[in-house]
Amino acid sequence: MGLLSFIKDVGEKLFGASEAQAASVDELKKELDKHGLSADGLNIQVDGDKVTVTGEAASTEEAEKITLALGNTVGVASVDNQLTAKQAAPEAQMYTVKKGDNLWKIAEAHYGAGQGAKHTVIFEANKPMLTHPDKIYPGQVLRIPPLN
Structure with a gap:
């Protein structure tokens, strides 16, 4: 890594x-x-x-x-x-949260337009560090796993 x-x-x-x-x-x-x-x-x-x-x-x-x-x-x-x-498995991308971001928006940016519902994939990939999908903050680094 x-x-x-x-x-x-x-x-x-x-x-x-x-x-x-x-x-x-x-x-x-x-x-x-x-x-x-x-x-x-x-x-x-x-x-x-x-x-x-x-x-x-x-x-x-x-x-x-x-x-x-x-x-x-x-x-x-x-x-x-x-x-x-x-x-070993494919590495996830890392993403630094910016002001105004939410997991839906991040999912759309990484997985494509219309893929906001995949925000749950990002949330699950960052447990247990994330305890709620709305509790992210600017500067936090998140894992963005590849979609299967």
Whole structure:
């Protein structure tokens, strides 16, 4: 997956994080745990506002969700995802939410005109980080999975 950029002054506020620096490794691991994502066997390193994660995830989807859970926190400007996946699958596109966006509009932009109802695919692809389809915010990075 490689390096993914985030807006470091938006996202979940974790203990010890600031707009200048990401939270500690322990706090980032707690964030993964909060979302039901296992940090077991992962190596997470923090260097200022950059987080690097290595190890093996169960799937490509889980590797992407780990990246988003780490990156959508205050103080993180980039996540270098060096994870390998036990079950490889096509990677999702990543999209940074803009002011005025909603999942319907994002689905139409990525899947084509008349495809707004596919917003549920985007919502499901971003669970558990998203708890409601209307709770997205500018600067948040979302997974946009390919349609089957």
